[in-house]
Amino acid sequence: MNGRGGIVATAAVTMTSSPGAAGRSVLEGAFGLLEAVERAGEAGLSRLAAECALPKSTAHRLLEQLAELGAVERHRGNYRMGPRMFHLGRRWQPHPGLRAAARQPIRSLAELTGAAVGICVLWKGQTLVLEWAPGKGDEPPAVTHRGMTWPWRTAAGKVLMAAAGPAALPGPASESWPREAADIRARGAAFDREELVPGVCCAAVPLHGRPGQVPLASLCVVTDPAHHLERLAQAAARTAQVIGTRLRGR
Missing domain, CATH: 1.10.10.10 (Winged helix-like DNA-binding domain superfamily/Winged helix DNA-binding domain)
Incomplete structure (x- = not known):
């Protein structure tokens, strides 16, 4: 047969x-x-x-x-x-319309900051890149793409794990993680300062479909150490709000 x-x-x-x-x-x-x-x-x-x-x-x-x-x-x-x-695979997404709602805003953020911008979700204890907009000029050493996975301890993964709670962790938590997760929730952003890849830094914020609910995804900005991550996080948060508004309007 x-x-x-x-x-x-x-x-x-x-x-x-x-x-x-x-x-x-x-x-x-x-x-x-x-x-x-x-x-x-x-x-x-x-x-x-x-x-x-x-x-x-x-x-x-x-x-x-x-x-x-x-x-x-x-x-x-x-x-x-x-x-x-x-x-x-290109049609998969954790929420109907997320990729379409995010595509133009993250491109605009990439043009504004010159940094690469991505939308990520947690998948099997890893950070999965759902959508990606490259930055201007030279990419960071670790160029990524849609469908690529990274350990969950990327900034994009940490901001989602912090919101999901300890039950979502794929393994035992480090002694410092509960405090780090609380800090991430308090400031609404997570940072990676060359923790995973030398020369690559990242700021990530949660992306909510509806206020008060668990984030659908995270929005991350990937750049080099010369950039001010806190300012990038603020710009990312504004873009995440735009995407959330677009989703609620669908």
């Missing part, structure tokens, strides 16, 4: 004999392979099978069927992310 039904049929035979578990197993296997391809950028069958702890024959069948669907594509004997996943 080929096409969409082929993946389920393959899994039922090769991964489990339980009909209820078959769907779960094939989805876990397929998504595990997609995540492995995303991490690698491009990789061969042996590496992907090993990373997902799948028999090579099973990994090959799943990858070939994913290729038929356009989720991955073959390239010189390897596999890389396909155009279908790219188009589907």
